[in-house]
Amino acid sequence: MNKAQRLLHILMTMQAHRKFNLKELTEEFGVSKRTILRDLQELSELGVPLYSELGVHGGYQLLRERMLPPIHFSDKEAVALFLVAESLKGYPMLPFEAEVESALKKFYHYSPRETKEKIERLRSHVLFHVQERGLDTPHLTALLEASLEGRIVTITYESEKGISQRDIQPIGVYTASGLWYCPAYCFRSQDTRLFRADRITALAVSGDQSRRIDPAGFDIRDWVAGRPGEETAELVIHLSRAGVIRAKSDPMLADGLTVHEDGTGCVRRRAALSDLACLADTLLGYGAKAEVEAPEQLREMLLRRVQEIRELYADAGDGSF
Incomplete structure:
Protein backbone atom coordinates (compact mmCIF):
# COMPACT_ATOMS: atom_id res chain seq x y z
CA MET A 1 0.00 0.00 0.00
CA ASN A 2 1.50 3.33 -1.06
CA LYS A 3 1.35 6.49 1.01
CA ALA A 4 -1.68 8.04 -0.75
CA GLN A 5 -3.66 4.83 -0.33
CA ARG A 6 -2.62 4.57 3.33
CA LEU A 7 -3.73 8.14 4.06
CA LEU A 8 -7.11 7.47 2.46
CA HIS A 9 -7.55 4.25 4.46
CA ILE A 10 -6.54 6.01 7.68
CA LEU A 11 -9.16 8.64 6.99
CA MET A 12 -11.81 5.97 6.35
CA THR A 13 -10.78 4.20 9.57
CA MET A 14 -11.18 7.43 11.52
CA GLN A 15 -14.63 7.89 10.02
CA ALA A 16 -15.65 4.38 11.14
CA HIS A 17 -14.36 4.60 14.74
CA ARG A 18 -15.32 7.07 17.43
CA LYS A 19 -11.85 6.95 18.95
CA PHE A 20 -8.52 5.30 18.14
CA ASN A 21 -4.90 5.24 19.32
CA LEU A 22 -1.49 4.90 17.70
CA LYS A 23 -1.13 1.21 18.57
CA GLU A 24 -4.35 0.33 16.77
CA LEU A 25 -3.24 2.17 13.64
CA THR A 26 0.29 0.70 13.59
CA GLU A 27 -1.11 -2.82 13.90
CA GLU A 28 -3.76 -2.31 11.24
CA PHE A 29 -1.44 -0.77 8.64
CA GLY A 30 1.79 -2.58 9.51
CA VAL A 31 3.93 0.53 9.81
CA SER A 32 5.92 2.14 12.61
CA LYS A 33 4.61 4.57 15.20
CA ARG A 34 6.75 7.31 13.65
CA THR A 35 5.18 6.72 10.21
CA ILE A 36 1.64 6.91 11.63
CA LEU A 37 2.50 10.15 13.45
CA ARG A 38 3.79 11.63 10.19
CA ASP A 39 0.61 10.50 8.41
CA LEU A 40 -1.60 12.06 11.07
CA GLN A 41 0.39 15.29 10.87
CA GLU A 42 -0.03 15.40 7.09
CA LEU A 43 -3.78 14.76 7.36
CA SER A 44 -4.02 17.53 9.93
CA GLU A 45 -2.17 19.95 7.61
CA LEU A 46 -4.62 19.02 4.84
CA GLY A 47 -7.47 20.19 7.07
CA VAL A 48 -8.66 16.95 8.70
CA PRO A 49 -9.96 18.06 12.16
CA LEU A 50 -8.15 15.78 14.63
CA TYR A 51 -8.46 16.05 18.41
CA SER A 52 -5.92 14.33 20.69
CA GLU A 53 -6.22 13.37 24.37
CA LEU A 54 -3.28 12.48 26.63
CA GLY A 55 -3.19 9.81 29.32
CA VAL A 56 -3.77 6.07 29.70
CA HIS A 57 -7.20 6.26 28.09
CA GLY A 58 -6.21 8.93 25.59
CA GLY A 59 -5.95 8.73 21.83
CA TYR A 60 -7.20 10.52 18.76
CA GLN A 61 -10.68 11.55 17.78
CA LEU A 62 -12.14 12.95 14.59
CA LEU A 63 -14.40 15.96 15.06
CA ARG A 64 -17.24 14.52 13.01
CA GLU A 65 -19.37 17.64 12.87
CA ARG A 66 -16.57 19.34 10.94
CA MET A 67 -15.68 16.53 8.54
CA LEU A 68 -17.45 15.11 5.51
CA PRO A 69 -17.17 11.43 4.63
CA PRO A 70 -15.03 10.44 1.60
CA ILE A 71 -16.79 11.28 -1.66
CA HIS A 72 -15.99 9.44 -4.88
CA PHE A 73 -16.04 11.35 -8.17
CA SER A 74 -16.04 10.04 -11.71
CA ASP A 75 -13.41 11.35 -14.13
CA LYS A 76 -15.92 13.66 -15.81
CA GLU A 77 -17.25 14.90 -12.45
CA ALA A 78 -13.72 15.79 -11.36
CA VAL A 79 -13.06 17.73 -14.57
CA ALA A 80 -16.45 19.47 -14.24
CA LEU A 81 -15.59 20.56 -10.69
CA PHE A 82 -12.41 22.22 -11.89
CA LEU A 83 -14.33 23.83 -14.76
CA VAL A 84 -16.55 25.50 -12.16
CA ALA A 85 -13.45 26.57 -10.23
CA GLU A 86 -11.95 28.11 -13.37
CA SER A 87 -15.10 30.19 -13.88
CA LEU A 88 -14.48 31.85 -10.50
CA LYS A 89 -10.76 32.54 -10.83
CA GLY A 90 -11.29 35.90 -12.49
CA TYR A 91 -12.74 37.37 -9.30
CA PRO A 92 -10.02 38.94 -7.14
CA MET A 93 -11.92 37.91 -3.98
CA LEU A 94 -14.50 35.23 -3.19
CA PRO A 95 -16.41 34.22 -0.06
CA PHE A 96 -14.40 31.54 1.80
CA GLU A 97 -11.59 32.08 -0.71
CA ALA A 98 -8.91 30.34 1.38
CA GLU A 99 -11.16 27.33 1.97
CA VAL A 100 -11.97 27.06 -1.75
CA GLU A 101 -8.28 27.10 -2.62
CA SER A 102 -7.51 24.50 0.06
CA ALA A 103 -10.28 22.16 -1.12
CA LEU A 104 -9.13 22.35 -4.74
CA LYS A 105 -5.52 21.63 -3.78
CA LYS A 106 -6.59 18.51 -1.89
CA PHE A 107 -8.81 17.39 -4.73
CA TYR A 108 -6.08 17.89 -7.32
CA HIS A 109 -3.41 16.24 -5.17
CA TYR A 110 -5.33 12.97 -4.87
CA SER A 111 -6.67 12.88 -8.43
CA PRO A 112 -5.34 10.17 -10.79
CA ARG A 113 -2.66 11.21 -13.28
CA GLU A 114 -5.09 10.95 -16.22
CA THR A 115 -7.54 13.28 -14.50
CA LYS A 116 -4.79 15.79 -13.75
CA GLU A 117 -3.77 15.78 -17.41
CA LYS A 118 -7.36 16.49 -18.50
CA ILE A 119 -7.57 19.34 -16.00
CA GLU A 120 -4.37 20.90 -17.33
CA ARG A 121 -5.63 20.62 -20.92
CA LEU A 122 -8.88 22.22 -19.81
CA ARG A 123 -7.01 25.19 -18.36
CA SER A 124 -5.28 25.70 -21.73
CA HIS A 125 -8.50 25.72 -23.75
CA VAL A 126 -11.17 27.37 -21.57
CA LEU A 127 -11.11 30.90 -20.16
CA PHE A 128 -13.83 32.69 -18.18
CA HIS A 129 -12.94 36.35 -18.48
CA VAL A 130 -14.26 38.60 -15.72
CA GLN A 131 -13.80 42.35 -15.92
CA GLU A 132 -11.02 43.27 -13.52
CA ARG A 133 -11.97 46.07 -11.15
CA GLY A 134 -8.98 46.14 -8.79
CA LEU A 135 -11.31 46.68 -5.82
CA ASP A 136 -10.83 44.85 -2.53
CA THR A 137 -13.77 43.27 -0.73
CA PRO A 138 -12.19 42.17 2.58
CA HIS A 139 -15.56 41.80 4.35
CA ARG A 227 -36.56 43.32 -5.09
CA PRO A 228 -39.87 42.60 -3.34
CA GLY A 229 -41.61 45.66 -1.96
CA GLU A 230 -39.38 48.22 -3.73
CA GLU A 231 -41.09 51.04 -5.62
CA THR A 232 -40.71 50.82 -9.40
CA ALA A 233 -41.52 52.88 -12.49
CA GLU A 234 -42.29 52.02 -16.11
CA LEU A 235 -39.08 52.25 -18.16
CA VAL A 236 -39.30 53.07 -21.89
CA ILE A 237 -36.10 53.71 -23.86
CA HIS A 238 -35.91 53.92 -27.67
CA LEU A 239 -32.66 52.78 -29.28
CA SER A 240 -31.06 53.34 -32.69
CA ARG A 241 -29.53 50.38 -34.58
CA ALA A 242 -26.14 51.13 -33.02
CA GLY A 243 -27.79 51.48 -29.62
CA VAL A 244 -29.44 48.06 -29.98
CA ILE A 245 -26.13 46.37 -30.78
CA ARG A 246 -24.56 47.92 -27.69
CA ALA A 247 -27.57 47.25 -25.46
CA LYS A 248 -27.59 43.52 -26.23
CA SER A 249 -24.42 43.12 -24.17
CA ASP A 250 -25.33 45.72 -21.53
CA PRO A 251 -26.91 44.16 -18.41
CA MET A 252 -28.67 47.46 -17.61
CA LEU A 253 -30.54 47.52 -20.94
CA ALA A 254 -30.65 43.97 -22.29
CA ASP A 255 -33.52 43.04 -19.97
CA GLY A 256 -36.78 44.04 -21.66
CA LEU A 257 -35.15 44.82 -25.02
CA THR A 258 -37.28 44.31 -28.16
CA VAL A 259 -35.61 44.58 -31.58
CA HIS A 260 -37.70 45.88 -34.50
CA GLU A 261 -37.46 44.71 -38.13
CA ASP A 262 -35.39 47.75 -39.12
CA GLY A 263 -32.78 47.00 -36.42
CA THR A 264 -33.87 49.72 -34.02
CA GLY A 265 -35.29 48.71 -30.67
CA CYS A 266 -37.05 49.57 -27.46
CA VAL A 267 -36.44 48.70 -23.80
CA ARG A 268 -39.73 48.39 -21.95
CA ARG A 269 -39.88 47.03 -18.39
CA ARG A 270 -40.33 47.98 -14.74
CA ALA A 271 -37.25 49.51 -13.10
CA ALA A 272 -36.55 50.09 -9.42
CA LEU A 273 -36.41 53.77 -8.57
CA SER A 274 -33.10 53.17 -6.78
CA ASP A 275 -31.63 52.02 -10.14
CA LEU A 276 -32.46 55.23 -12.04
CA ALA A 277 -29.27 57.09 -11.08
CA CYS A 278 -27.14 54.19 -12.31
CA LEU A 279 -29.23 54.01 -15.49
CA ALA A 280 -28.68 57.71 -16.10
CA ASP A 281 -24.92 57.28 -15.83
CA THR A 282 -25.06 54.35 -18.25
CA LEU A 283 -27.25 56.17 -20.78
CA LEU A 284 -24.88 59.15 -20.90
CA GLY A 285 -22.43 56.88 -22.70
CA TYR A 286 -25.03 56.09 -25.37
CA GLY A 287 -25.40 59.73 -26.40
CA ALA A 288 -28.00 60.09 -29.20
CA LYS A 289 -28.18 56.29 -29.60
CA ALA A 290 -30.77 56.12 -26.77
CA GLU A 291 -33.80 58.30 -26.05
CA VAL A 292 -35.69 58.00 -22.78
CA GLU A 293 -39.47 58.30 -23.03
CA ALA A 294 -40.23 57.34 -19.44
CA PRO A 295 -40.01 57.77 -16.52
CA GLU A 296 -39.81 61.52 -16.26
CA GLN A 297 -37.41 61.22 -13.26
CA LEU A 298 -34.84 59.52 -15.52
CA ARG A 299 -35.18 62.21 -18.20
CA GLU A 300 -34.59 64.89 -15.55
CA MET A 301 -31.51 63.06 -14.21
CA LEU A 302 -30.02 62.93 -17.71
CA LEU A 303 -30.70 66.63 -18.31
CA ARG A 304 -29.03 67.55 -15.02
CA ARG A 305 -25.97 65.48 -15.85
CA VAL A 306 -25.70 67.01 -19.33
CA GLN A 307 -26.01 70.50 -17.83
CA GLU A 308 -23.31 69.74 -15.25
CA ILE A 309 -20.98 68.61 -18.03
CA ARG A 310 -21.75 71.73 -20.11
CA GLU A 311 -20.99 73.97 -17.14
CA LEU A 312 -17.79 72.10 -16.37
CA TYR A 313 -16.40 72.56 -19.87
CA ALA A 314 -17.69 76.11 -20.12
CA ASP A 315 -15.65 76.95 -16.99
CA ALA A 316 -12.64 75.21 -18.50
CA GLY A 317 -13.00 77.40 -21.61
CA ASP A 318 -12.88 80.50 -19.42
CA GLY A 319 -9.56 79.35 -17.99
CA SER A 320 -11.04 78.71 -14.54
CA PHE A 321 -10.73 74.91 -14.62
Missing part, protein backbone atom coordinates in the same frame (compact mmCIF):
# COMPACT_ATOMS: atom_id res chain seq x y z
CA LEU A 140 -17.24 39.61 1.72
CA THR A 141 -17.09 36.38 3.73
CA ALA A 142 -18.29 38.15 6.88
CA LEU A 143 -21.29 39.53 4.97
CA LEU A 144 -22.20 36.09 3.69
CA GLU A 145 -21.81 34.50 7.13
CA ALA A 146 -23.99 37.22 8.67
CA SER A 147 -26.71 36.54 6.10
CA LEU A 148 -26.54 32.78 6.75
CA GLU A 149 -26.84 33.24 10.51
CA GLY A 150 -29.24 36.21 10.47
CA ARG A 151 -26.81 38.47 12.32
CA ILE A 152 -26.83 42.24 12.50
CA VAL A 153 -23.50 43.85 11.65
CA THR A 154 -22.29 47.42 12.01
CA ILE A 155 -20.59 48.71 8.87
CA THR A 156 -18.73 51.81 7.81
CA TYR A 157 -19.86 52.60 4.27
CA GLU A 158 -18.27 54.95 1.75
CA SER A 159 -20.64 56.22 -0.96
CA GLU A 160 -20.75 59.20 -3.28
CA LYS A 161 -22.62 61.09 -0.55
CA GLY A 162 -19.88 60.51 2.04
CA ILE A 163 -18.94 58.08 4.81
CA SER A 164 -21.63 56.73 7.12
CA GLN A 165 -21.99 54.09 9.83
CA ARG A 166 -25.09 51.94 10.04
CA ASP A 167 -26.45 48.63 11.30
CA ILE A 168 -27.59 46.20 8.63
CA GLN A 169 -28.80 42.60 8.43
CA PRO A 170 -27.49 41.15 5.14
CA ILE A 171 -29.84 39.14 2.93
CA GLY A 172 -26.97 37.64 0.93
CA VAL A 173 -24.33 38.52 -1.64
CA TYR A 174 -24.26 38.38 -5.42
CA THR A 175 -21.89 39.38 -8.17
CA ALA A 176 -22.51 41.26 -11.42
CA SER A 177 -20.06 42.76 -13.93
CA GLY A 178 -17.09 41.94 -11.71
CA LEU A 179 -18.51 43.65 -8.60
CA TRP A 180 -19.96 42.16 -5.40
CA TYR A 181 -23.22 43.47 -3.97
CA CYS A 182 -24.98 42.92 -0.65
CA PRO A 183 -28.71 43.65 -0.31
CA ALA A 184 -29.51 44.13 3.37
CA TYR A 185 -32.12 45.46 5.74
CA CYS A 186 -30.82 48.84 6.93
CA PHE A 187 -32.00 49.76 10.42
CA ARG A 188 -31.25 53.44 9.88
CA SER A 189 -33.41 53.62 6.74
CA GLN A 190 -35.84 50.97 8.06
CA ASP A 191 -35.92 49.42 4.60
CA THR A 192 -33.88 47.17 2.35
CA ARG A 193 -30.90 48.81 0.68
CA LEU A 194 -28.23 47.65 -1.76
CA PHE A 195 -24.58 48.00 -0.71
CA ARG A 196 -21.42 47.59 -2.78
CA ALA A 197 -19.18 45.17 -0.87
CA ASP A 198 -16.00 47.01 -1.90
CA ARG A 199 -17.34 50.23 -0.35
CA ILE A 200 -17.66 48.65 3.10
CA THR A 201 -14.47 49.79 4.83
CA ALA A 202 -15.14 48.30 8.28
CA LEU A 203 -17.44 45.63 9.69
CA ALA A 204 -18.15 44.26 13.18
CA VAL A 205 -20.88 42.08 14.62
CA SER A 206 -23.36 44.30 16.46
CA GLY A 207 -23.56 43.89 20.22
CA ASP A 208 -27.35 44.23 20.07
CA GLN A 209 -28.98 41.37 18.17
CA SER A 210 -32.44 41.90 19.67
CA ARG A 211 -33.67 43.82 16.59
CA ARG A 212 -33.07 40.97 14.16
CA ILE A 213 -35.77 40.65 11.52
CA ASP A 214 -37.38 37.35 10.54
CA PRO A 215 -35.37 36.10 7.53
CA ALA A 216 -38.33 34.06 6.24
CA GLY A 217 -39.19 35.12 2.71
CA PHE A 218 -35.82 36.78 2.08
CA ASP A 219 -34.14 34.97 -0.81
CA ILE A 220 -31.22 36.52 -2.66
CA ARG A 221 -32.50 35.18 -6.01
CA ASP A 222 -35.95 36.72 -5.51
CA TRP A 223 -34.38 39.99 -4.40
CA VAL A 224 -32.15 40.25 -7.48
CA ALA A 225 -35.02 39.31 -9.79
CA GLY A 226 -37.57 41.73 -8.41
Whole structure:
Protein backbone atom coordinates (compact mmCIF):
# COMPACT_ATOMS: atom_id res chain seq x y z
CA MET A 1 0.00 0.00 0.00
CA ASN A 2 1.50 3.33 -1.06
CA LYS A 3 1.35 6.49 1.01
CA ALA A 4 -1.68 8.04 -0.75
CA GLN A 5 -3.66 4.83 -0.33
CA ARG A 6 -2.62 4.57 3.33
CA LEU A 7 -3.73 8.14 4.06
CA LEU A 8 -7.11 7.47 2.46
CA HIS A 9 -7.55 4.25 4.46
CA ILE A 10 -6.54 6.01 7.68
CA LEU A 11 -9.16 8.64 6.99
CA MET A 12 -11.81 5.97 6.35
CA THR A 13 -10.78 4.20 9.57
CA MET A 14 -11.18 7.43 11.52
CA GLN A 15 -14.63 7.89 10.02
CA ALA A 16 -15.65 4.38 11.14
CA HIS A 17 -14.36 4.60 14.74
CA ARG A 18 -15.32 7.07 17.43
CA LYS A 19 -11.85 6.95 18.95
CA PHE A 20 -8.52 5.30 18.14
CA ASN A 21 -4.90 5.24 19.32
CA LEU A 22 -1.49 4.90 17.70
CA LYS A 23 -1.13 1.21 18.57
CA GLU A 24 -4.35 0.33 16.77
CA LEU A 25 -3.24 2.17 13.64
CA THR A 26 0.29 0.70 13.59
CA GLU A 27 -1.11 -2.82 13.90
CA GLU A 28 -3.76 -2.31 11.24
CA PHE A 29 -1.44 -0.77 8.64
CA GLY A 30 1.79 -2.58 9.51
CA VAL A 31 3.93 0.53 9.81
CA SER A 32 5.92 2.14 12.61
CA LYS A 33 4.61 4.57 15.20
CA ARG A 34 6.75 7.31 13.65
CA THR A 35 5.18 6.72 10.21
CA ILE A 36 1.64 6.91 11.63
CA LEU A 37 2.50 10.15 13.45
CA ARG A 38 3.79 11.63 10.19
CA ASP A 39 0.61 10.50 8.41
CA LEU A 40 -1.60 12.06 11.07
CA GLN A 41 0.39 15.29 10.87
CA GLU A 42 -0.03 15.40 7.09
CA LEU A 43 -3.78 14.76 7.36
CA SER A 44 -4.02 17.53 9.93
CA GLU A 45 -2.17 19.95 7.61
CA LEU A 46 -4.62 19.02 4.84
CA GLY A 47 -7.47 20.19 7.07
CA VAL A 48 -8.66 16.95 8.70
CA PRO A 49 -9.96 18.06 12.16
CA LEU A 50 -8.15 15.78 14.63
CA TYR A 51 -8.46 16.05 18.41
CA SER A 52 -5.92 14.33 20.69
CA GLU A 53 -6.22 13.37 24.37
CA LEU A 54 -3.28 12.48 26.63
CA GLY A 55 -3.19 9.81 29.32
CA VAL A 56 -3.77 6.07 29.70
CA HIS A 57 -7.20 6.26 28.09
CA GLY A 58 -6.21 8.93 25.59
CA GLY A 59 -5.95 8.73 21.83
CA TYR A 60 -7.20 10.52 18.76
CA GLN A 61 -10.68 11.55 17.78
CA LEU A 62 -12.14 12.95 14.59
CA LEU A 63 -14.40 15.96 15.06
CA ARG A 64 -17.24 14.52 13.01
CA GLU A 65 -19.37 17.64 12.87
CA ARG A 66 -16.57 19.34 10.94
CA MET A 67 -15.68 16.53 8.54
CA LEU A 68 -17.45 15.11 5.51
CA PRO A 69 -17.17 11.43 4.63
CA PRO A 70 -15.03 10.44 1.60
CA ILE A 71 -16.79 11.28 -1.66
CA HIS A 72 -15.99 9.44 -4.88
CA PHE A 73 -16.04 11.35 -8.17
CA SER A 74 -16.04 10.04 -11.71
CA ASP A 75 -13.41 11.35 -14.13
CA LYS A 76 -15.92 13.66 -15.81
CA GLU A 77 -17.25 14.90 -12.45
CA ALA A 78 -13.72 15.79 -11.36
CA VAL A 79 -13.06 17.73 -14.57
CA ALA A 80 -16.45 19.47 -14.24
CA LEU A 81 -15.59 20.56 -10.69
CA PHE A 82 -12.41 22.22 -11.89
CA LEU A 83 -14.33 23.83 -14.76
CA VAL A 84 -16.55 25.50 -12.16
CA ALA A 85 -13.45 26.57 -10.23
CA GLU A 86 -11.95 28.11 -13.37
CA SER A 87 -15.10 30.19 -13.88
CA LEU A 88 -14.48 31.85 -10.50
CA LYS A 89 -10.76 32.54 -10.83
CA GLY A 90 -11.29 35.90 -12.49
CA TYR A 91 -12.74 37.37 -9.30
CA PRO A 92 -10.02 38.94 -7.14
CA MET A 93 -11.92 37.91 -3.98
CA LEU A 94 -14.50 35.23 -3.19
CA PRO A 95 -16.41 34.22 -0.06
CA PHE A 96 -14.40 31.54 1.80
CA GLU A 97 -11.59 32.08 -0.71
CA ALA A 98 -8.91 30.34 1.38
CA GLU A 99 -11.16 27.33 1.97
CA VAL A 100 -11.97 27.06 -1.75
CA GLU A 101 -8.28 27.10 -2.62
CA SER A 102 -7.51 24.50 0.06
CA ALA A 103 -10.28 22.16 -1.12
CA LEU A 104 -9.13 22.35 -4.74
CA LYS A 105 -5.52 21.63 -3.78
CA LYS A 106 -6.59 18.51 -1.89
CA PHE A 107 -8.81 17.39 -4.73
CA TYR A 108 -6.08 17.89 -7.32
CA HIS A 109 -3.41 16.24 -5.17
CA TYR A 110 -5.33 12.97 -4.87
CA SER A 111 -6.67 12.88 -8.43
CA PRO A 112 -5.34 10.17 -10.79
CA ARG A 113 -2.66 11.21 -13.28
CA GLU A 114 -5.09 10.95 -16.22
CA THR A 115 -7.54 13.28 -14.50
CA LYS A 116 -4.79 15.79 -13.75
CA GLU A 117 -3.77 15.78 -17.41
CA LYS A 118 -7.36 16.49 -18.50
CA ILE A 119 -7.57 19.34 -16.00
CA GLU A 120 -4.37 20.90 -17.33
CA ARG A 121 -5.63 20.62 -20.92
CA LEU A 122 -8.88 22.22 -19.81
CA ARG A 123 -7.01 25.19 -18.36
CA SER A 124 -5.28 25.70 -21.73
CA HIS A 125 -8.50 25.72 -23.75
CA VAL A 126 -11.17 27.37 -21.57
CA LEU A 127 -11.11 30.90 -20.16
CA PHE A 128 -13.83 32.69 -18.18
CA HIS A 129 -12.94 36.35 -18.48
CA VAL A 130 -14.26 38.60 -15.72
CA GLN A 131 -13.80 42.35 -15.92
CA GLU A 132 -11.02 43.27 -13.52
CA ARG A 133 -11.97 46.07 -11.15
CA GLY A 134 -8.98 46.14 -8.79
CA LEU A 135 -11.31 46.68 -5.82
CA ASP A 136 -10.83 44.85 -2.53
CA THR A 137 -13.77 43.27 -0.73
CA PRO A 138 -12.19 42.17 2.58
CA HIS A 139 -15.56 41.80 4.35
CA LEU A 140 -17.24 39.61 1.72
CA THR A 141 -17.09 36.38 3.73
CA ALA A 142 -18.29 38.15 6.88
CA LEU A 143 -21.29 39.53 4.97
CA LEU A 144 -22.20 36.09 3.69
CA GLU A 145 -21.81 34.50 7.13
CA ALA A 146 -23.99 37.22 8.67
CA SER A 147 -26.71 36.54 6.10
CA LEU A 148 -26.54 32.78 6.75
CA GLU A 149 -26.84 33.24 10.51
CA GLY A 150 -29.24 36.21 10.47
CA ARG A 151 -26.81 38.47 12.32
CA ILE A 152 -26.83 42.24 12.50
CA VAL A 153 -23.50 43.85 11.65
CA THR A 154 -22.29 47.42 12.01
CA ILE A 155 -20.59 48.71 8.87
CA THR A 156 -18.73 51.81 7.81
CA TYR A 157 -19.86 52.60 4.27
CA GLU A 158 -18.27 54.95 1.75
CA SER A 159 -20.64 56.22 -0.96
CA GLU A 160 -20.75 59.20 -3.28
CA LYS A 161 -22.62 61.09 -0.55
CA GLY A 162 -19.88 60.51 2.04
CA ILE A 163 -18.94 58.08 4.81
CA SER A 164 -21.63 56.73 7.12
CA GLN A 165 -21.99 54.09 9.83
CA ARG A 166 -25.09 51.94 10.04
CA ASP A 167 -26.45 48.63 11.30
CA ILE A 168 -27.59 46.20 8.63
CA GLN A 169 -28.80 42.60 8.43
CA PRO A 170 -27.49 41.15 5.14
CA ILE A 171 -29.84 39.14 2.93
CA GLY A 172 -26.97 37.64 0.93
CA VAL A 173 -24.33 38.52 -1.64
CA TYR A 174 -24.26 38.38 -5.42
CA THR A 175 -21.89 39.38 -8.17
CA ALA A 176 -22.51 41.26 -11.42
CA SER A 177 -20.06 42.76 -13.93
CA GLY A 178 -17.09 41.94 -11.71
CA LEU A 179 -18.51 43.65 -8.60
CA TRP A 180 -19.96 42.16 -5.40
CA TYR A 181 -23.22 43.47 -3.97
CA CYS A 182 -24.98 42.92 -0.65
CA PRO A 183 -28.71 43.65 -0.31
CA ALA A 184 -29.51 44.13 3.37
CA TYR A 185 -32.12 45.46 5.74
CA CYS A 186 -30.82 48.84 6.93
CA PHE A 187 -32.00 49.76 10.42
CA ARG A 188 -31.25 53.44 9.88
CA SER A 189 -33.41 53.62 6.74
CA GLN A 190 -35.84 50.97 8.06
CA ASP A 191 -35.92 49.42 4.60
CA THR A 192 -33.88 47.17 2.35
CA ARG A 193 -30.90 48.81 0.68
CA LEU A 194 -28.23 47.65 -1.76
CA PHE A 195 -24.58 48.00 -0.71
CA ARG A 196 -21.42 47.59 -2.78
CA ALA A 197 -19.18 45.17 -0.87
CA ASP A 198 -16.00 47.01 -1.90
CA ARG A 199 -17.34 50.23 -0.35
CA ILE A 200 -17.66 48.65 3.10
CA THR A 201 -14.47 49.79 4.83
CA ALA A 202 -15.14 48.30 8.28
CA LEU A 203 -17.44 45.63 9.69
CA ALA A 204 -18.15 44.26 13.18
CA VAL A 205 -20.88 42.08 14.62
CA SER A 206 -23.36 44.30 16.46
CA GLY A 207 -23.56 43.89 20.22
CA ASP A 208 -27.35 44.23 20.07
CA GLN A 209 -28.98 41.37 18.17
CA SER A 210 -32.44 41.90 19.67
CA ARG A 211 -33.67 43.82 16.59
CA ARG A 212 -33.07 40.97 14.16
CA ILE A 213 -35.77 40.65 11.52
CA ASP A 214 -37.38 37.35 10.54
CA PRO A 215 -35.37 36.10 7.53
CA ALA A 216 -38.33 34.06 6.24
CA GLY A 217 -39.19 35.12 2.71
CA PHE A 218 -35.82 36.78 2.08
CA ASP A 219 -34.14 34.97 -0.81
CA ILE A 220 -31.22 36.52 -2.66
CA ARG A 221 -32.50 35.18 -6.01
CA ASP A 222 -35.95 36.72 -5.51
CA TRP A 223 -34.38 39.99 -4.40
CA VAL A 224 -32.15 40.25 -7.48
CA ALA A 225 -35.02 39.31 -9.79
CA GLY A 226 -37.57 41.73 -8.41
CA ARG A 227 -36.56 43.32 -5.09
CA PRO A 228 -39.87 42.60 -3.34
CA GLY A 229 -41.61 45.66 -1.96
CA GLU A 230 -39.38 48.22 -3.73
CA GLU A 231 -41.09 51.04 -5.62
CA THR A 232 -40.71 50.82 -9.40
CA ALA A 233 -41.52 52.88 -12.49
CA GLU A 234 -42.29 52.02 -16.11
CA LEU A 235 -39.08 52.25 -18.16
CA VAL A 236 -39.30 53.07 -21.89
CA ILE A 237 -36.10 53.71 -23.86
CA HIS A 238 -35.91 53.92 -27.67
CA LEU A 239 -32.66 52.78 -29.28
CA SER A 240 -31.06 53.34 -32.69
CA ARG A 241 -29.53 50.38 -34.58
CA ALA A 242 -26.14 51.13 -33.02
CA GLY A 243 -27.79 51.48 -29.62
CA VAL A 244 -29.44 48.06 -29.98
CA ILE A 245 -26.13 46.37 -30.78
CA ARG A 246 -24.56 47.92 -27.69
CA ALA A 247 -27.57 47.25 -25.46
CA LYS A 248 -27.59 43.52 -26.23
CA SER A 249 -24.42 43.12 -24.17
CA ASP A 250 -25.33 45.72 -21.53
CA PRO A 251 -26.91 44.16 -18.41
CA MET A 252 -28.67 47.46 -17.61
CA LEU A 253 -30.54 47.52 -20.94
CA ALA A 254 -30.65 43.97 -22.29
CA ASP A 255 -33.52 43.04 -19.97
CA GLY A 256 -36.78 44.04 -21.66
CA LEU A 257 -35.15 44.82 -25.02
CA THR A 258 -37.28 44.31 -28.16
CA VAL A 259 -35.61 44.58 -31.58
CA HIS A 260 -37.70 45.88 -34.50
CA GLU A 261 -37.46 44.71 -38.13
CA ASP A 262 -35.39 47.75 -39.12
CA GLY A 263 -32.78 47.00 -36.42
CA THR A 264 -33.87 49.72 -34.02
CA GLY A 265 -35.29 48.71 -30.67
CA CYS A 266 -37.05 49.57 -27.46
CA VAL A 267 -36.44 48.70 -23.80
CA ARG A 268 -39.73 48.39 -21.95
CA ARG A 269 -39.88 47.03 -18.39
CA ARG A 270 -40.33 47.98 -14.74
CA ALA A 271 -37.25 49.51 -13.10
CA ALA A 272 -36.55 50.09 -9.42
CA LEU A 273 -36.41 53.77 -8.57
CA SER A 274 -33.10 53.17 -6.78
CA ASP A 275 -31.63 52.02 -10.14
CA LEU A 276 -32.46 55.23 -12.04
CA ALA A 277 -29.27 57.09 -11.08
CA CYS A 278 -27.14 54.19 -12.31
CA LEU A 279 -29.23 54.01 -15.49
CA ALA A 280 -28.68 57.71 -16.10
CA ASP A 281 -24.92 57.28 -15.83
CA THR A 282 -25.06 54.35 -18.25
CA LEU A 283 -27.25 56.17 -20.78
CA LEU A 284 -24.88 59.15 -20.90
CA GLY A 285 -22.43 56.88 -22.70
CA TYR A 286 -25.03 56.09 -25.37
CA GLY A 287 -25.40 59.73 -26.40
CA ALA A 288 -28.00 60.09 -29.20
CA LYS A 289 -28.18 56.29 -29.60
CA ALA A 290 -30.77 56.12 -26.77
CA GLU A 291 -33.80 58.30 -26.05
CA VAL A 292 -35.69 58.00 -22.78
CA GLU A 293 -39.47 58.30 -23.03
CA ALA A 294 -40.23 57.34 -19.44
CA PRO A 295 -40.01 57.77 -16.52
CA GLU A 296 -39.81 61.52 -16.26
CA GLN A 297 -37.41 61.22 -13.26
CA LEU A 298 -34.84 59.52 -15.52
CA ARG A 299 -35.18 62.21 -18.20
CA GLU A 300 -34.59 64.89 -15.55
CA MET A 301 -31.51 63.06 -14.21
CA LEU A 302 -30.02 62.93 -17.71
CA LEU A 303 -30.70 66.63 -18.31
CA ARG A 304 -29.03 67.55 -15.02
CA ARG A 305 -25.97 65.48 -15.85
CA VAL A 306 -25.70 67.01 -19.33
CA GLN A 307 -26.01 70.50 -17.83
CA GLU A 308 -23.31 69.74 -15.25
CA ILE A 309 -20.98 68.61 -18.03
CA ARG A 310 -21.75 71.73 -20.11
CA GLU A 311 -20.99 73.97 -17.14
CA LEU A 312 -17.79 72.10 -16.37
CA TYR A 313 -16.40 72.56 -19.87
CA ALA A 314 -17.69 76.11 -20.12
CA ASP A 315 -15.65 76.95 -16.99
CA ALA A 316 -12.64 75.21 -18.50
CA GLY A 317 -13.00 77.40 -21.61
CA ASP A 318 -12.88 80.50 -19.42
CA GLY A 319 -9.56 79.35 -17.99
CA SER A 320 -11.04 78.71 -14.54
CA PHE A 321 -10.73 74.91 -14.62
